[in-house]
Amino acid sequence: MTSSNATIKDIAKALGVSVATVSRALNGSHEIHPLTKEKVLAKAEELRYKPNIQARNLLKKRSNMIGVVVPEFITFFFPEIIIGIQEIVNKLGYQVLICQSNESSSLESKNVKMLEESMVEGLIVSVAKNSKNIDLYQRLINEHMPLVFVNRVISELNVSQVVIDDRKWAFKVTEHLIKCGYRRIAHLAGNEYLSVTKERMQGYLNALAAYDIPVNENLIMYVGVQQERAKAGIDYLMNLKEKPDAIFAINDPIAVGCMLELKQRGMKIPEDIAVAGFSESPIGRIMELTSVFQPTFEIGRKAATLLLKQINNYDAPTETITLDAKLNVRHSTLPLFKRVR
Amino acid sequence: MTSSNATIKDIAKALGVSVATVSRALNGSHEIHPLTKEKVLAKAEELRYKPNIQARNLLKKRSNMIGVVVPEFITFFFPEIIIGIQEIVNKLGYQVLICQSNESSSLESKNVKMLEESMVEGLIVSVAKNSKNIDLYQRLINEHMPLVFVNRVISELNVSQVVIDDRKWAFKVTEHLIKCGYRRIAHLAGNEYLSVTKERMQGYLNALAAYDIPVNENLIMYVGVQQERAKAGIDYLMNLKEKPDAIFAINDPIAVGCMLELKQRGMKIPEDIAVAGFSESPIGRIMELTSVFQPTFEIGRKAATLLLKQINNYDAPTETITLDAKLNVRHSTLPLFKRVR
DNA sequence: CTGAAAGCGCTAACAT
DNA sequence: ATGTTAGCGCTTTCAG
Numbered sequence: 001m002t003s004s005n006a007t008i009k010d011i012a013k014a015l016g017v018s019v020a021t022v023s024r025a026l027n028g029s030h031e032i033h034p035l036t037k038e039k040v041l042a043k044a045e046e047l048r049y050k051p052n053i054q055a056r057n058l059l060k061k062r063s064n065m066i067g068v069v070v071p072e073f074i075t076f077f078f079p080e081i082i083i084g085i086q087e088i089v090n091k092l093g094y095q096v097l098i099c100q101s102n103e104s105s106s107l108e109s110k111n112v113k114m115l116e117e118s119m120v121e122g123l124i125v126s127v128a129k130n131s132k133n134i135d136l137y138q139r140l141i142n143e144h145m146p147l148v149f150v151n152r153v154i155s156e157l158n159v160s161q162v163v164i165d166d167r168k169w170a171f172k173v174t175e176h177l178i179k180c181g182y183r184r185i186a187h188l189a190g191n192e193y194l195s196v197t198k199e200r201m202q203g204y205l206n207a208l209a210a211y212d213i214p215v216n217e218n219l220i221m222y223v224g225v226q227q228e229r230a231k232a233g234i235d236y237l238m239n240l241k242e243k244p245d246a247i248f249a250i251n252d253p254i255a256v257g258c259m260l261e262l263k264q265r266g267m268k269i270p271e272d273i274a275v276a277g278f279s280e281s282p283i284g285r286i287m288e289l290t291s292v293f294q295p296t297f298e299i300g301r302k303a304a305t306l307l308l309k310q311i312n313n314y315d316a317p318t319e320t321i322t323l324d325a326k327l328n329v330r331h332s333t334l335p336l337f338k339r340v341r
Numbered sequence: 342m343t344s345s346n347a348t349i350k351d352i353a354k355a356l357g358v359s360v361a362t363v364s365r366a367l368n369g370s371h372e373i374h375p376l377t378k379e380k381v382l383a384k385a386e387e388l389r390y391k392p393n394i395q396a397r398n399l400l401k402k403r404s405n406m407i408g409v410v411v412p413e414f415i416t417f418f419f420p421e422i423i424i425g426i427q428e429i430v431n432k433l434g435y436q437v438l439i440c441q442s443n444e445s446s447s448l449e450s451k452n453v454k455m456l457e458e459s460m461v462e463g464l465i466v467s468v469a470k471n472s473k474n475i476d477l478y479q480r481l482i483n484e485h486m487p488l489v490f491v492n493r494v495i496s497e498l499n500v501s502q503v504v505i506d507d508r509k510w511a512f513k514v515t516e517h518l519i520k521c522g523y524r525r526i527a528h529l530a531g532n533e534y535l536s537v538t539k540e541r542m543q544g545y546l547n548a549l550a551a552y553d554i555p556v557n558e559n560l561i562m563y564v565g566v567q568q569e570r571a572k573a574g575i576d577y578l579m580n581l582k583e584k585p586d587a588i589f590a591i592n593d594p595i596a597v598g599c600m601l602e603l604k605q606r607g608m609k610i611p612e613d614i615a616v617a618g619f620s621e622s623p624i625g626r627i628m629e630l631t632s633v634f635q636p637t638f639e640i641g642r643k644a645a646t647l648l649l650k651q652i653n654n655y656d657a658p659t660e661t662i663t664l665d666a667k668l669n670v671r672h673s674t675l676p677l678f679k680r681v682r
Numbered sequence: 683c684t685g686a687a688a689g690c691g692c693t694a695a696c697a698t
Numbered sequence: 699a700t701g702t703t704a705g706c707g708c709t710t711t712c713a714g
Contacts, residue, residue, distance in 0.1 A: 007707055018685045023709060033683055048484075053460055054404065055707035058395045059690050064459075073420045080415065083441065095459050097436050100424065118405075118436050119394055143389070260627065283624050286601065348691055359701045364693060374699055396691035400706050 006047035014043055026051070066307060067097045067115030069108060069125045071152070075253065076282055077296060078126065081150060084300020085124060092308065094121075101128040103226070109133045112140075122146030122307045127154060129191040129225055146310035150303045151294075153195045160310065160318045162303045164325040166196050169292045170203025170248070171210075172327045173276050176290070177246045178211045181336030182274055186219040186244035188233040188254050194225070200250055200278060219244050223254060230257025238265065246274035246333070252281035255289055259332065274333040288331035295323050347388035355384055367392070407648060408438045408456030410449060410466045412493070416594065417623055418637060419467065422491060425641020426465060433649065435462075442469040444567070450474050453481075463487030463648045468495060470532040470566055487651035489644045492635075494536045501651065501659045503644045505666040507537050510633045511544025511589070512551075513668045514617050517631070518587045519552045522677030523615055527560040527585035529574040529595050535566070541591055541619065560585050564595060571598025579606065587615035587674070593622035596630055600673070615674045629672035636664050 008022040015022070017036065024032045025040035026049075043049075057063055066089060070078040078100075086096050097115055101108035108128045115123060123145060127133070137157055140147055149161040177185050187204045190197035201220075208215055218240060223233040233254065237244055249255035255277030259269055269275055277284050280291040302321050310316045349363040356363075358377065365373045366381035367390075384390075398404055407430060411419040419441075427437050438456055442449035449469045454477075456464060464486060468474070478498055481488055490502040518526050528545045531538035542561075549556055559581060564574040574595065578585055590596035596618030600610055610616055618625050621632040643662050651657045 008709095009707075019708080020686080020710080021684060024684085027709085031683060036683080050457070052399070052707050053458060054395045054399045055690085056709075057690095058393070058399055058692090058707085059709055061690075063395065073414065073423075074417050076415050079420065083415075086440075090455070095438050095455070098439050099427075114431070114436070116391070117394060256627070283627065286597075286624065287627070350691075360692080361694080361702075362700055365700085368693085372699060377699080393691050396706085397693075398706095399691085399708090400693055402706075 005052070006044075006049045007052070008049075010047060011040060011043050011049060014047070015039055063119040063121055064093055065095045065097055065118065065120045066304075066311075067099065067112075067118070067120035067123045069099045069101055069111045069115070069123065071103045071126060071128050072100050073098065077151075077279060077294075080296035081126075081300040081303070084297040084302075085304040086300075087297070088301050088304035089308065101131075103128045103130070105130050105132045109136050112136060116140075116145075122148075122311050124148045124150060124303050124307055126151045127194075129194055131193075144314065146307050148303045148307045148310070150299055151196065155195055155198075158318050160306045160320065162299050162306065162321045162323065164292075164294055164299075164323050166199035167203040167206070169325050169327065170200035170278070171207045172203075173248055173278065173290070173292060174204045174207030175211070176327060176329060177248060177274060177276060177333060178207065178213065179335070180246075180274065180333055182246035182333075183213060184216070184219065184242065184244045185213075185246045185248060186221070186237050188230070188237075188247060188249045188258070189220060189222045190225045190250040190254075192222050197222070197250060204248060218242075223250075225251055225254065227253035227257040230254045231261050234258055234261040234265075244273065246270075246276070248276050249278065251279050252277040252284040252289065252291055255291070255332075256281070256283050256287060259287055259289065269332050270334045276333050280328060285330075290330045290333040291328055293326040293328055295325065298323055346393070347385075347390045348393070349390070351388060352381060352384050352390060355388070356380055404460040404462055405434055406436045406438055406459065406461045407645075407652075408440065408453075408459070408461035408464045410440045410442055410452045410456070410464065412444045412467060412469050413441050414439065418492075418620060418635075421637035422467075422641040422644070425638040425643075426645040427641075428638070429642050429645035430649065442472075444469045444471070446471050446473045450477050453477060457481075457486070463489075463652050465489045465491060465644050465648055467491050467493045468535075470535055485655065487648050489648045489651070491640055491644045492537065496536055496539075499659050501647045501661065503640050503647065503662045503664065505633075505635055505640075505664050507540035508544040508547070510666050510668065511541035511619070512548045513544075514589055514619065514631070514633060515545045515548035516552070517668060517670060518589060518615060518617060518674060519548065519554065520676070521587075521615065521674055523587035523674075524554060525557070525560060525583065525585045526554075526587045526589055527562070527578050529571070529578075529588060529590045529599070530561060530563045531566045531591040531595075533563050538563070538591060545589060559583075564591075566592055566595065568594035568598040571595045572602050575599055575602040575606075585614065587611075587617070589617050590619065592620050593618040593625040593630065593632055596632070596673075597622070597624050597628060600628055600630065610673050611675045617674050621669060626671075631671045631674040632669055634667040634669055636666065639664055 008019050012019045012022045022040050025037040073079050099111035105128050108131055147159055149159050153161045189201050221233055221236055223229045247258055255275050258275050277289050277291040280293040284291050349360045352363045353360045363381050366378040414420050440452035446469050488500055490500050494502045530542050562574055562577055564570045588599055596616050599616050618630050618632040621634040625632050
């Protein structure tokens with residue numbers, strides 16, 4: 001209930017001109033006398049006129065809003081992506097509605113529906129760890145809602161997406177561990193149906209195969225993606241008769257959780273066991289954790305660009321953008337041979 | 342350009358009733374025949390009708406949106422506050438437009454203006470470290486824009502706010518260091534004109550006074566609030582003839598930056614120097630940093646509640662809510678006497 | 683260069 | 699219980 005604002009009607013009345021004239025003056029039309037324009041502008045200023053965007057949007061059938069749904073925005077990863085998105089779309093006058101699904105499939109669908117109701121012109125989504133919303137997204141696609149997936153995708157759907165080559169970089173991580181001399185490399189995987197889980201798992205398996213290391217099913221566990229799940233993984237791995245000499249975790253939170261839990265148990269990293277993560281985090285950097293850096297800001301920018309393309313072109317083709325990443329080797333995976341005395 | 346949607350007009354035409362009837366059916370009015378209602382609902386379903394919120398908002402002079410401006414949302418702190426805000430307002434059908442000023446006063450004012458143009462019904466703001474936007478906020482207040490400050494406030498302004506008692510908790514931190522036996526306690530302060538800087542500084546000074554420790558101006562430096570600024574602080578302090586035996590940093594990022602920089606120089610914490618932070622962070626917890634925990638989610642919830650009060654009541658009085666906090670003592674400030682052998 | 687008028691989609695008197 | 703009508707604030711033909 002902010003104080004009721006002046007409208008173009010008020011300006012028109014005050015000046016004895018028509019609303020059309022006022023509108024033209026305000027919108028920088030050329031079909032107007034400079035003097036009238038000046039008067040209108042002055043009066044607008046005087047009356048503290050502010051355009052009612054909703055009226056304009058109603059007329060133009062736009063909303064100038066896009067929606068973003070991410071699993072969480074507490075850790076750096078998605079916030080950075082969101083900043084990248086805003087960088088692009090704010091310049092074009094779009095606002096961003098941000099929702100977090102809290103890794104819940106049902107909250108995710110609620111978010112999407114809320115955003116639909118808010119009449120966003122498009123959606124950028126990273127699905128929850130257990131997202132079961134294929135039908136929802138299929139409907140959006142059918143209804144031509146512009147849609148882009150980032151990071152986590154639903155591979156069954158033909159949707160534009162911005163990702164890195166998770167398989168390739170998981171391969172590189174595993175290969176790095178192998179080249180460092182580790183042989184009993186465990187993999188703590190994410191939630192089973194998550195795209196990144198499947199891809200990184202495949203990269204891990206491919207690397208083992210490439211170096212003729214037999215896969216040991218016992219060294220693989222699906223723990224999830226949240227730090228608090230790491231303990232379960234360590235509990236399991238450290239109770240094996242033949243313990244791993246290295247752990248490749250699905251992401252940094254799990255890797256960091258492992259490091260903390262291992263230290264708790266008096267184990268030294270990497271002397272007793274090496275640890276590698278994925279999607280490099282600030283905490284990981286501080287803890288000297290080997291990980292794969294993802295270009296988060298750029299992911300956001302690219303996703304926004306892709307979305308805008310769809311918004312501006314009813315039948316833009318779906319596109320997959322695969323960005324480059326980088327394996328950053330740190331102390332947590334020091335090569336065995338460097339420690340031999 | 343999503344496929345053009347059905348309107349109530351379409352439903353009305355298809356059914357041979359008036360738009361008013363359709364509107365009534367859709368809005369659960371009681372002045373309607375159950376059978377007609379049913380038919381309308383069925384037809385709406387069939388036509389995949391979705392209400393046009395902008396039209397409704399235009400009519401009702403609402404927007405169902407509130408704006409939030411924070412200095413950043415990369416670290417946990419503001420994201421948690423935002424989640425608290427959303428918890429409250431989403432339930433009432435409000436959407437949240439989130440902007441980050443990136444600690445820049447001018448971007449902050451741009452953000453606020455963008456949000457105004459988006460016709461938000463109210464604003465929750467935490468100002469940038471060098472915010473010079475008093476006039477802007479004063480105008481908003483004059484225009485009766487609902488406004489709440491969180492965490493960082495502009496004390497010259499009579500605005501509702503949600504904070505903790507920074508002075509009191511800074512006192513407690515300093516007192517804790519004193520009781521641990523530290524005497525040469527440095528303070529790395531934030532940006533000079535920030536409310537939290539002034540309050541925490543006063544708490545620090547009060548504690549020294551309370552324990553008859555003379556203030557040593559040399560041990561005080563205004564470094565700022567961002568982690569990368571910590572190095573400058575350490576550079577300065579470690580070049581003093583009489584070095585500090587403890588550091589009280591304005592916040593966790595600075596404290597963490599100090600710890601890293603000190604370790605870099607081969608110094609042990611707390612053996613060589615103790616470090617305490619403020620606004621406990623996940624990284625700080627992992628690094629065993631003593632700090633003051635802030636109830637971030639609750640700050641958000643309270644701020645949202647305060648804002649809603651203003652939105653629903655044109656002249657709600659300004660209110661200051663001071664939430665409780667907690668000093669969490671960890672290894673980084675181990676008492677001197679516990680280490681005596 | 684300016685004005686009149688229609689209409690975006692919806693709700694809410696006011697009739698009936 | 700339903701229909702008619704006006705109008706939210708704005709832009710945009712169409713006339714002049």
